[in-house]
Amino acid sequence: MHRADSTELLEDPSLPADVVATAYSDLARTQRLLGNTAAIFRKLRKSRIPIRRVLDLGCGQGALLEQIRRKLGVDVIGFDLRPTPPSATIPILTGNAAVDPLPFADVALAVCLVHHLSEPDVIDLIRNVSRSCRRLILLDLVRHWIPLILFRVFLSPFLHRINSADGITSIKRSYTTRELRTMAEEAVRGSNARIVHTVAPFYIRQIIEITWS
Numbered sequence: 001m002h003r004a005d006s007t008e009l010l011e012d013p014s015l016p017a018d019v020v021a022t023a024y025s026d027l028a029r030t031q032r033l034l035g036n037t038a039a040i041f042r043k044l045r046k047s048r049i050p051i052r053r054v055l056d057l058g059c060g061q062g063a064l065l066e067q068i069r070r071k072l073g074v075d076v077i078g079f080d081l082r083p084t085p086p087s088a089t090i091p092i093l094t095g096n097a098a099v100d101p102l103p104f105a106d107v108a109l110a111v112c113l114v115h116h117l118s119e120p121d122v123i124d125l126i127r128n129v130s131r132s133c134r135r136l137i138l139l140d141l142v143r144h145w146i147p148l149i150l151f152r153v154f155l156s157p158f159l160h161r162i163n164s165a166d167g168i169t170s171i172k173r174s175y176t177t178r179e180l181r182t183m184a185e186e187a188v189r190g191s192n193a194r195i196v197h198t199v200a201p202f203y204i205r206q207i208i209e210i211t212w213s
């Protein structure tokens with residue numbers, strides 16, 4: 001399957017605020033259903049370095065960070081291209097995570113962000129994170145026919161219309177396990193970083209964890 005060159009409905013800057021809020025809230029529910037939220041919590045709880053502050057890149061409206069702050073009692077900060085709604089209950093900075101200066105944190109997360117980026121931008125994002133964080137947990141989809149079929153049959157009918165369409169586009173524009181691993185290796189070449197790459201059953205997600213020592 002070739003990588004799709006298309007944008008997602010939620011990327012449309014002219015969408016009304018209430019539609020955007022509903023879509024992000026449904027997306028947070030989808031991340032829980034898929035086990036992605038639990039996978040992030042497992043990684044955070046297993047951290048060898050103490051975590052005082054978590055940065056979420058491409059955080060949307062901050063649903064994951066709200067849960068992290070509540071359950072782990074740590075400081076949180078979000079970063080997203082889309083301006084923060086006035087109703088946000090956590091601090092969210094606006095900018096491009098691949099190029100703009102990022103705030104300091106013990107760990108940075110990027111959940112379903114990198115399929116939005118080109119290959120050079122994924123490499124830039126990883127290098128950008130290394131300037132302000134010692135650890136990056138990058139969770140994303142896998143471009144593969146198995147998750148595409150599973151999503152279409154079991155999940156898509158129950159989702160908000162935007163997330164139903166965007167889910168399919170997202171899988172088609174995501175990176176294969178080999179592509180993402182190659183980009184991570186290129187990004188950290190010459191540094192002392194350690195990469196751990198895991199792929200969930202049926203290719204429903206992949207996680208690249210990078211630690212700079």
Ligand SMILES: C[S@@+](CC[C@H](N)C(=O)[O-])C[C@H]1O[C@@H](n2cnc3c(N)ncnc32)[C@H](O)[C@@H]1O
Pocket residue numbers: 027028031057058059060061079080081082095096097098110111112113116
């Ligand atoms: C599919 S949504 C995922 C939202 C959230 N992480 C989640 O999993 O529910 C992707 C998010 O990444 C943001 N985004 C896309 N490109 C970005 C960039 N270059 N820098 C920062 N955020 C970006 C979008 O605005 C959007 O909120």
